[in-house]
Amino acid sequence: MFLVTFFSTVVQTIYLFIWDFFLALINLLTFKRWRGHVTPRGTPGAGGKWPAYVAPRAGDSRSACPALNALANHGILPHDGKNIRFNELPGKVDAAFNTAPSVSMFVTNLAVAMLKKNYKRDSFDLADLDLHNGIEHDASLTREDTALVPNQSEPHLPFVKALLASASGRNRHGKALKRKDISIFSTKRRVDSRAANSAFSLDFFHKLIGSLNASFFLTILGGRVDDLQSILIEERIPEGWESRVRSRRGLTFTGSIFKVLRIEGGIDEKRYSAKLAAARPSA
């Protein structure tokens, strides 16, 4: 039974990556969506009109993922964050953020596998996604480590504020986060977490998940500090917002991989620690 599951997971993953490659190819060969028309007609947020934001109430289920929490806060996913069907997730995520179905399916499958559920039949609560070292992992850019703060549903504001304050870019909308800023802040988070959390762990796969979701700050959110502030602090989709990714078939892995590797490649814990040690006055 285990072998069958393992084999089907491998086949599914290979299939998803081939599909992803073809979607990226289509993106390359087609015109982008028009500005103002990125969110598909007939889905929440079309034309920049998002359903009303209602902050989470006590007892509502939320996760370590600001994007999914935002969908629940706007009632696009159930507002209480509970009993969400796995098979409603990819469509809603793709429509709201213009991710490619290969990406949303991959992440959903990962959640299905880690929770040992069935994609077609089962549902989950947002907080279920916080299973440690499933998708959730240490040294988050927006959350304290789970060993320090087990409830991952709220952002740790000092992290988010420090990240946004480090934005060194500027575009016509104001301050903008750059790739280098994210690498530097990720480095700092890893060094600090390693020191503060005796249960710290971060394998290569989870490093890549971290750099992948950090790359979404640059692609889907265009690095814009005003939008990031709303999504990361209130977990609220800004008025009139649409995904900054305008590709016809949405943001693919193929289209993200270089950004992800450059973010990850820019993270250098050793050099950062050495610099800290050198800056510390010797006793």
Ligand SMILES: *[C@@H]1O[C@H](CO)[C@@H](O)[C@H](O)[C@H]1NC(C)=O
């Ligand atoms: C986690 O925190 C949120 C907000 O503080 C709260 O509403 C929720 O009930 C908490 N979850 C658990 C499982 O305690």
Ligand SMILES: *[C@@H]1O[C@H](CO)[C@@H](O)[C@H](O)[C@H]1NC(C)=O
């Ligand atoms: C990436 O997303 C997961 C799930 O939302 C989160 O647990 C993790 O901390 C994020 N990684 C970083 C580096 O922020």
